[in-house]
Amino acid sequence: MLERRGAGMRHDRHLRHALIDWFPQARVRAARIAVVGAGAVGNEVVKNLALLGAGAIDVFDFDRVELHNLTRAVFLREADVGAPKASALAARAAEVDPAVRVTAVEGDFWDTLPLAALAGYDCAVAAVDNFEARVRLNRMCRIAGVDFVSAGIDSRLASLEAFPFASNPDCACYECHLPESAYQRIAARYSCGGLRRVAAAERLVPTTAITASVAGALAASAALRLGRDAGDGARRVLFDTIGGGASVAALARRAGCAGCGDLGERPRVLAARAAWRERIAAIADDVAVQTSDPLIVGYACARCGDRSRAGQYVLRRARDFDDRIAICAACGEPAVRIDIRDEFTAAELVRLYPDRPPPAKFAIARAGDGALCLDFETDDQRPQQPQRRPE
Amino acid sequence: MANELTQLKLHVRTADQTRRAELALAPDATGAEIIQAAVDNWALPADTDYALVNVTTGKALAPDATLAASGVRPGDELEVQPVLVAGCKSA
Numbered sequence: 248m249l250e251r252r253g254a255g256m257r258h259d260r261h262l263r264h265a266l267i268d269w270f271p272q273a274r275v276r277a278a279r280i281a282v283v284g285a286g287a288v289g290n291e292v293v294k295n296l297a298l299l300g301a302g303a304i305d306v307f308d309f310d311r312v313e314l315h316n317l318t319r320a321v322f323l324r325e326a327d328v329g330a331p332k333a334s335a336l337a338a339r340a341a342e343v344d345p346a347v348r349v350t351a352v353e354g355d356f357w358d359t360l361p362l363a364a365l366a367g368y369d370c371a372v373a374a375v376d377n378f379e380a381r382v383r384l385n386r387m388c389r390i391a392g393v394d395f396v397s398a399g400i401d402s403r404l405a406s407l408e409a410f411p412f413a414s415n416p417d418c419a420c421y422e423c424h425l426p427e428s429a430y431q432r433i434a435a436r437y438s439c440g441g442l443r444r445v446a447a448a449e450r451l452v453p454t455t456a457i458t459a460s461v462a463g464a465l466a467a468s469a470a471l472r473l474g475r476d477a478g479d480g481a482r483r484v485l486f487d488t489i490g491g492g493a494s495v496a497a498l499a500r501r502a503g504c505a506g507c508g509d510l511g512e513r514p515r516v517l518a519a520r521a522a523w524r525e526r527i528a529a530i531a532d533d534v535a536v537q538t539s540d541p542l543i544v545g546y547a548c549a550r551c552g553d554r555s556r557a558g559q560y561v562l563r564r565a566r567d568f569d570d571r572i573a574i575c576a577a578c579g580e581p582a583v584r585i586d587i588r589d590e591f592t593a594a595e596l597v598r599l600y601p602d603r604p605p606p607a608k609f610a611i612a613r614a615g616d617g618a619l620c621l622d623f624e625t626d627d628q629r630p631q632q633p634q635r636r637p638e
Numbered sequence: 639m640a641n642e643l644t645q646l647k648l649h650v651r652t653a654d655q656t657r658r659a660e661l662a663l664a665p666d667a668t669g670a671e672i673i674q675a676a677v678d679n680w681a682l683p684a685d686t687d688y689a690l691v692n693v694t695t696g697k698a699l700a701p702d703a704t705l706a707a708s709g710v711r712p713g714d715e716l717e718v719q720p721v722l723v724a725g726c727k728s729a
């Protein structure tokens with residue numbers, strides 16, 4: 248009995264949960280949840296997960312705390328202004344329950360969370376302020392077969408979308424119901440098909456602690472699948488915090504969806520960083536391969552023909568640069584023609600990248616009636632930890 | 639006359655239920671067209687993205703699908719919902 252004392256004390260804290268006949272405390276205690284976004288909603292998601300006794304919570308955010316965050320983010324304080332959001336949140340959330348492991352991962356999740364590491368989570372929650380990050384995380388979760396939960400707010404409404412990919416790989420994905428206008432908003436962040444736009448204006452959506460707390464509660468519940476069973480499909484809940492009304496909608500999978508249309512039921516994921524040539528050689532030359540990141544494959548000035556700087560950009564990831572590289576170094580005109588693509592044949596990729604994989608997160612190839620995913624961040628099939636930024 | 643017979647009489651509302659209307663729509667109208675009409679007629683914020691849910695059946699309508707393809711029936715109530723992200727960075 249004595250050696251179990253630590254666990255027993257932990258258990259005592261959640262004794263009241265045991266009175267709820269459907270509450271899966273053991274499953275909650277074993278749960279590993281990735282929370283992407285450490286703003287108002289992310290704080291509320293982590294708060295609820297920690298209070299419920301979730302096993303491990305990893306918080307991903309690249310941003311720093313600003314004064315205006317303090318009116319909605321339960322764990323952030325004035326002393327945190329200027330500090331990385333993820334670390335500030337994780338440090339204080341860890342105080343809620345010493346048995347709950349809360350870890351901060353600073354940086355863009357696209358750069359810090361490999362597919363193989365994502366596969367180790369029970370759920371990833373999107374609490375980020377833009378469509379693009381949601382689209383990316385959705386696709387990663389769909390490929391990895393990990394539940395995806397997306398939470399959103401404005402000044403009055405809280406929304407929750409749940410995609411139970413782990414048990415229902417064929418369910419709708421986040422993009423199946425994403426309106427065209429959201430894609431236009433994503434496209435507005437880029438020029439030339441992949442370069443970051445220097446002066447991309449972000450829209451301002453005012454929110455309050457009320458909607459953030461409702462969305463965070465709904466998201467935490469969905470992330471742990473509280474009261475839900477494995478037969479669930481994708482759904483959206485929209486809650487009106489003033490009127491009290493809510494609507495629940497089933498989300499059906501859409502043929503031709505940009506997020507899941509080419510993925511079949513569940514793609515086979517192969518580690519392809521070290522074994523790049525071996526993996527790509529197994530794919531027929533003429534098979535179409537889509538890279539997760541648009542790549543620069545051509546760079547030449549359309550006005551004067553100069554391509555002296557091509558070596559700096561060609562074969563690299565487009566989003567590592569902004570649209571200022573379209574200004575020609577020789578003639579000074581914004582006339583550089585930059586060829587950016589994310590669709591290749593297998594043979595083209597080998598020709599362009601003979602000895603290392605493309606600088607992308609992963610690539611998708613059609614394989615029979617399913618899909619094959621080459622994971623460029625993983626050397627072998629051992630699960631990876633999220634990559635912490637070097638100190 | 640034939641055209642009128644084939645029109646669907648539907649209720650449309652906003653998510654906060656402050657706006658409601660009864661509309662007669664052709665079965666080949668798309669969700670996107672209904673959303674655009676709601677934004678125009680009710681002066682909803684134009685810089686917001688919207689989705690459409692059939693609250694009678696509890697099913698979301700795919701953005702590009704027609705009412706007929708989405709299985710919308712006469713008398714159904716459709717809700718125009720903003721597609722939300724978690725707020726936004728302060729300007």
Ligand SMILES: [Zn+2]
Pocket residue numbers: 419420421422423424500501504505506507508
């Ligand atoms: Zn989809």
Ligand SMILES: [Zn+2]
Pocket residue numbers: 548549550551552553575576577578579580582
């Ligand atoms: Zn030039």
